[in-house]
Amino acid sequence: MSTQQQQHSTYAASCPDCDVDLHSEDPNEIVEFYRRHSSVTGHDVEFTRIGPDLVDAVTEDDLKEVYTLKDVVTQLEAEYENGVPIGAVAAAMSEQGLSIGETLEKIHEIRMGGGLYEPQDDHLRAF
Amino acid sequence: MTQWDDSQAAAVSENVTDESSTSSANQLADPDPFETEKETVFGRDWIYAGHANSIAEPGQFFTRTVGDRQLIVVRGHDGESKAFDNVCAHRGSKMVEDTPMTDPGGGNRIQCPYHLWTYDLDGELRSTPKSFEDASLNPDLENEDVQEFDCETNGLNDVHIDSVGPLLFVNLSDDPPALSEQVGPMADRLESLSLEAADHERRVVEEVECNWKTVAGSLLDAVDRQDRLPGVESAETDLETDDHCWSLSSTDDDGRAQIHYCWPNVTIEVDGDDGYATCIIDPVDAGRCQLIVDYYARDGDGTEAEREFVRTSRQRRAEAIELAERRRDADGASTLERTLGPNEHTVHDLHGLAQESNS
Ligand code: FES
Ligand SMILES: [Zn+2]
Numbered sequence: 001m002s003t004q005q006q007q008h009s010t011y012a013a014s015c016p017d018c019d020v021d022l023h024s025e026d027p028n029e030i031v032e033f034y035r036r037h038s039s040v041t042g043h044d045v046e047f048t049r050i051g052p053d054l055v056d057a058v059t060e061d062d063l064k065e066v067y068t069l070k071d072v073v074t075q076l077e078a079e080y081e082n083g084v085p086i087g088a089v090a091a092a093m094s095e096q097g098l099s100i101g102e103t104l105e106k107i108h109e110i111r112m113g114g115g116l117y118e119p120q121d122d123h124l125r126a127f
Numbered sequence: 128m129t130q131w132d133d134s135q136a137a138a139v140s141e142n143v144t145d146e147s148s149t150s151s152a153n154q155l156a157d158p159d160p161f162e163t164e165k166e167t168v169f170g171r172d173w174i175y176a177g178h179a180n181s182i183a184e185p186g187q188f189f190t191r192t193v194g195d196r197q198l199i200v201v202r203g204h205d206g207e208s209k210a211f212d213n214v215c216a217h218r219g220s221k222m223v224e225d226t227p228m229t230d231p232g233g234g235n236r237i238q239c240p241y242h243l244w245t246y247d248l249d250g251e252l253r254s255t256p257k258s259f260e261d262a263s264l265n266p267d268l269e270n271e272d273v274q275e276f277d278c279e280t281n282g283l284n285d286v287h288i289d290s291v292g293p294l295l296f297v298n299l300s301d302d303p304p305a306l307s308e309q310v311g312p313m314a315d316r317l318e319s320l321s322l323e324a325a326d327h328e329r330r331v332v333e334e335v336e337c338n339w340k341t342v343a344g345s346l347l348d349a350v351d352r353q354d355r356l357p358g359v360e361s362a363e364t365d366l367e368t369d370d371h372c373w374s375l376s377s378t379d380d381d382g383r384a385q386i387h388y389c390w391p392n393v394t395i396e397v398d399g400d401d402g403y404a405t406c407i408i409d410p411v412d413a414g415r416c417q418l419i420v421d422y423y424a425r426d427g428d429g430t431e432a433e434r435e436f437v438r439t440s441r442q443r444r445a446e447a448i449e450l451a452e453r454r455r456d457a458d459g460a461s462t463l464e465r466t467l468g469p470n471e472h473t474v475h476d477l478h479g480l481a482q483e484s485n486s
Contacts, residue, residue: 020333039225040419041332
């Protein structure tokens, strides 16, 4: 991605420890980056830019209540045919202050409890 | 091994444009050069794995992925470093989680979480759960439910490991040549510096959207420009090659400041007495690589000289990455010759050797 493309990318994430970032159009690519990065450093990675529709999905609620992760998946399900990319969920959850590592851990817990399933790898639906 | 001299440099430089273009054309023809290199380079050559100081105590280990294989590098009870595939001999499951050298794991045994087969630090199977042993006495169990095992043959798959000072290298092939054949005189030069006396300070990892060889070529140029290190007046650069591997070393007059590019994917920069850095260039796929940089310092953190070294090293790498990105972009537009840096022969040599390895 050229510098100019980077300025207009929908998603960006960074590791503050290493002072490096990644720009992408695909939120799951950011999750892949997180996995590779954390595998050799143990560092967590945070979203620094997310798509505006995701911001709406977690903040524009009539009752202004805080959504749980499962609510976020339900909220986004209509937009995606075969499951919500976990990167989109992580991006949305970053609005609530969660790092990518923290979101993936939560997703794992909820899946083990039977609240979420993966219709395809790294894509989520709520039960 | 042959010593590189200027006459060879000139000979290669004259037709570097043609040969480099051919080499990049061939790479385009290979649908996924990294898939091929997993065998011809990463499956065959010595690869830098990590630092022995990070696993100083018996049982301490880290994981390192080479090509498609993840290894466990562990300190044995006998004080020796060992390497095994991170694959259980029972049903091939991954046993330990990803464990970076900077945050090593530890324990007296390696235990697979799935059915609790347990191995000692030599990779020998030591125990399996009681229930499996009991299982053979249970008449209700089908034969295939009963695990037949033999502690003698059910060990972990071990991988060759050797070192230059505290720097640990692994080799995935069954019968590798000696590490010294691959690293050449770099070994003596580094071993004279007691690298084990310095402590790990910091790991920085970044990704570059370029083929790993493009980044390697640009970092090679940086080795040739060692005179830009602070305090280095003049430096001598040697390229050691044989038909497959090579190393490029630049050493200042008193041998304290050194930069080495060691085939296939690690650089080692030593800044006199203050510290050193290693940089691994690991392919992620054909179009992306991960640079894993580790800084070591002799006097704990914080001297101005150390900070200056980290700054210079980072700066040099940033320039190399920029150059790699320019080369990548130019490659696409078939204008490779215009963007080759000042040391075409080294770049040519890297492409050429990787090409030979692939064929
Ligand atoms: S796969 Fe490791 S014990 Fe069964
Ligand atoms: Zn980091």
